[in-house]
Amino acid sequence: MVNAGDNNGVDRVGAEVADKVVAALDRIARGVRAHRQAIASRTGLTPLQLELLRTLAEGPPPEPLTGLLAAELGVSQPTVSDSLLALERKGHVARQPAPGDRRRSAIVLTPDGTELAAEIRAADDVLRACVADLPGAQQDQTLRTLLDLIAGLLRAGVVQVARTCTTCRFYRPGDAGTPRCELLQQPLPPCDLRVNCPEHQPAAD
Ligand code: SF4
Incomplete structure (x- = not known):
C-alpha cells in the first residue's frame, strides 16, 4: 500500500512504472526483431544483411562507408565487411569510389537491391499501421x-x-x-x- 506523501512509496511507484516501461520496450523490441527475422528468412538474407539494406535505402545519413555503417548498426567493422561481401555476391550492392575521396569505397544499392529494400520496407507496413491506429x-x-x-x-x-x-x-x-x-x-x-x-x-x- 502506498501512502500519499510517502517519498519511498512514491519512489517505488516510479520504479514500478519504469520497470513496466522497460518491459514494454523489451516486448516491442523482441516483436520487431522476430518480425524482421521472418522477413530476412523469406528474402534469403541474414538479419544483419537486411538491416544493411534498410540502412542504405533510408540513408544518408549515415554515409555508405563500411566503418560508418558498422557504427550505425552497433557491430564490428569486420562483421559488416563480411555481410557487405555477401550482399555484393548476391548482386544487391556494389562498390564505387566515395565522393570526395576516391581511395575509399562507397556502398550503393544495385537495382536488384533497391527492389529488395522496397519489399523489406513494405513488410514493415504492419508496424506503421499499428502506430497509425493510435489517436x-x-x-x-x-x-x-x-x-x-x-x-x-x-x-x-x-x-x-x-x-x-x-x-x-x-x-x-x-x-x-x-x-x-x-x-x-x-x-x-x-x-x-x-x-x-x-x-x-x-x-x-
Ligand atoms: S533541431 Fe537539429 S535534428 Fe532537429 S531539425 Fe534542427 S538540425 Fe535537425
Missing part, C-alpha cells in the same frame, strides 16, 4: 516521449548513434510548448521532429 494526439506524444528516451539512453551510453532533434545542439524546447530548430529557423511540431536528421549536430553534454 493522433497519442502518436504525437509517443514520438515526443521516445525522442526524450533516446536522449536519455544516449547520455547513459546505451544508444551510440542518435540524429534526433532532442539530442541536437540546434534544438530549443520552446517556452510556449512548441520546440524550435535554431538552424532551420522553424517551429518543430511533432510532425516535423526528426529521427534521422542530416543537419543534426550533437548537443554539448
Whole structure:
C-alpha cells in the first residue's frame, strides 16, 4: 500500500512504472526483431544483411562507408565487411569510389537491391499501421516521449548513434510548448521532429 506523501512509496511507484516501461520496450523490441527475422528468412538474407539494406535505402545519413555503417548498426567493422561481401555476391550492392575521396569505397544499392529494400520496407507496413491506429494526439506524444528516451539512453551510453532533434545542439524546447530548430529557423511540431536528421549536430553534454 502506498501512502500519499510517502517519498519511498512514491519512489517505488516510479520504479514500478519504469520497470513496466522497460518491459514494454523489451516486448516491442523482441516483436520487431522476430518480425524482421521472418522477413530476412523469406528474402534469403541474414538479419544483419537486411538491416544493411534498410540502412542504405533510408540513408544518408549515415554515409555508405563500411566503418560508418558498422557504427550505425552497433557491430564490428569486420562483421559488416563480411555481410557487405555477401550482399555484393548476391548482386544487391556494389562498390564505387566515395565522393570526395576516391581511395575509399562507397556502398550503393544495385537495382536488384533497391527492389529488395522496397519489399523489406513494405513488410514493415504492419508496424506503421499499428502506430497509425493510435489517436493522433497519442502518436504525437509517443514520438515526443521516445525522442526524450533516446536522449536519455544516449547520455547513459546505451544508444551510440542518435540524429534526433532532442539530442541536437540546434534544438530549443520552446517556452510556449512548441520546440524550435535554431538552424532551420522553424517551429518543430511533432510532425516535423526528426529521427534521422542530416543537419543534426550533437548537443554539448
Ligand atoms: S538540425 Fe535537425 S535534428 Fe537539429 S533541431 Fe534542427 S531539425 Fe532537429
